[in-house]
Amino acid sequence: METGYDLEPRRIGRSRDRRVWSLVLAAVVFLGVVLLKPWSGQPGPSLRAAIASPQPAASPAFAVVPMAIHPAEDLTPVWPAADVASLLADSTAKQVEGALGALTIRSGTWGVGNAGVGPRMLRDEPWTDWVATVPESVDYGPLHIALWPGTSLCDGYPTIYDHPSLVAVTAPADLVPDWRLVGWWTDGSSVATLADSVRQVSPAGNRGISYLERTDRRAWPPGRYEFHVIAGQRTVALTVCITRRG
Secondary structure: OOOOOOOOOOOOOHHHHHHHHHHHHHHHHHHHHHHHOHHHOOOOHHHHHHHHOOOOOOOOOOOOOOOOOOOHHHHOOOOOOOOOOOHHHHHHHHHHHHHOHHHHOOOOOOEEEEEEEOOOOOOOOEEEEEEEOOOEEOOOOOOOOOOOOOOOOOOOOOEEEOOOOEEEEEOOOOOOOOOEEEEEEEOOOOEEEOOOOEEEEOOOOOOOEEEEEEOOOOOOOOEEEEEEEEEOOEEEEEEEEEEEOO
């Protein structure tokens, strides 16, 4: 009689596969521990990246919009003047017309005056200024527009308020009718003629005063001005600086 053995059948290679997977799992755990370094007290690279990421924030109720700041020189034009007045300049010039009576009383005397709207003593209030000037006979061209080296722009010249809306030239009442005005301007570095940039307005029945305003009705820039009064065969020069601040 033969002796027999009962053996339980097992799949070949199963134990080997379990050992391989156990080793792989242990390696993954080890690498995770090395990367996170829980013993160092510092977050790992992945955690640091998550912390550093900005959190979404709600937009402010009002967005901040940068405003363009225009240079001051853009607010006061120079010469030549534009052909058309803006609505704001036209409105300002109309306010000035109410103050012309203070200049009319200066007619009959050689001088230069001006008128504008604020700010002086009170904001947005019309104002006038006037100064007597010495007339100089001239044959041709301006006498005082060229600025010599070492000389000041306005030293020795009469001054009136700056940034006026119009300029008034006063003269003796016995001048010939319909006398004309021409002029020049300099700020020490630039020179310009006022031709085609101003219009002359002479009140009816008063030969002793005439007004000049820019064609764009904006404020006159500071500087030295020379006005020529052309009366028949005679030409007289009046020089003044529009620079004095109230």
